[in-house]
Amino acid sequence: MSEASIVHPARAIPFDDLIDGLERARHDALVSRKVCRSTGLVLYCYTQRCVYDHGWDRYSLLARGLIIDPAAGVVVATPFPKFFNIGERHATVPDLPFEAFEKLDGSLIIAFHHSGKWRTATKGALNSSQAVWAQTRLDAMDTSRLVPGTTYLFEAIYPENVIVVRYPEASLSLLAAYFANGREMPSDVLDMVGFVIGFPVAARHAFASLAEMVSTATDLPRDREGFVIRFADGTRVKVKGNAYKSIHGLISRCTPLAVWDVMAAGGDLEEMRRDLPEEFWADFDQIAKILQARFIRLAASVCHAAEDAAGLTDKELGLRLSEVPDPIRPFLFPFRKATTDETREKLRLAMLRTIRPNGNVLDGYVPSYAMGRVMDDAA
Structure with a gap:
């Protein structure tokens, strides 16, 4: 399968089937639905029950901030499907070439265009404090080079939003993007977009093998979370450092x-x-x-x-x-x-x-x- 033929799963499912599947998952309390009164947009996100009960299926995996315009019958924003830590039972590790990105310890921001405006959301809300913070930064930038229909995914890092890692400065870092047709933006194009709009792009790291990457992640200091691995078929997994996992485990x-x-x-x-x-x-x-x-x-x-x-x-x-x-x-x-x-x-x-x-x-x-x-x- 060539990368050009890979599309976001939410774009590969007929719209009515997608909504039916999400609503079934909501009926089973595996997915929640948030409705924006001003725009009519609907955001789907998996629930804590889904997490604890491992209630993952093709629809709950997609519900990680998936945004729908029910009136228009279209998918508006396609965030990452849920992905897992390497070694977890739901994590798939294909034998394919991969890219390794710095795993940033902040909040996922979903940026999308609707009703003539660029808007932000987090995976669980259309108006969270993290989304408001990101919206302010996005509004201050020249967004004329962004393409309506494309979903841009960022990580919001700022002092009031510390999870484990304390970063020296606030940033809204570009992680990835999905075009309106569901295809993911190539890394070289993503770098260019980040440069043009003035946002940093999550650092990429070169490794000779998956084993080398895992070994490197193991010894990372506590001020680095780890890596996100993207395989050539679009599959993603997380690999975290032992120091980070130790602190994270204590908090959990x-x-x-x-x-x-x-x-x-x-x-x-x-x-x-x-x-x-x-x-x-x-x-x-x-x-x-x-x-x-x-x-x-x-x-x-x-x-x-x-x-x-x-x-x-x-x-x-x-x-x-x-x-x-x-x-x-x-x-x-x-x-x-x-x-x-x-x-x-x-x-x-x-x-x-x-x-x-x-x-x-x-x-x-x-x-x-x-x-x-x-x-x-x-x-």
């Missing part, structure tokens, strides 16, 4: 279940917090506050109910147990019997189990954008 454990595990083990939450980059302290604090508040409320309710029943015998309490609200009822007798360190610890763990997050979802916790990125990559 800042989840509702991880915090709950430390609480259940009687561990030191402050020590866990200190190990995290400060950009993720707010996520940690939010999770810990919600879990601790739930446990304290339950423990206080059990204690008050036990005090109210203090004058009752075990038999009398048993007869009245059905009058006690369900969250409290199972713990009244254990509370009475918790007279040793061992029985008190059993009671604490039993109460903690009732507030254990289900599937790493915690009502009331809204992950930051940075944490969403980490969860996306880690799952």
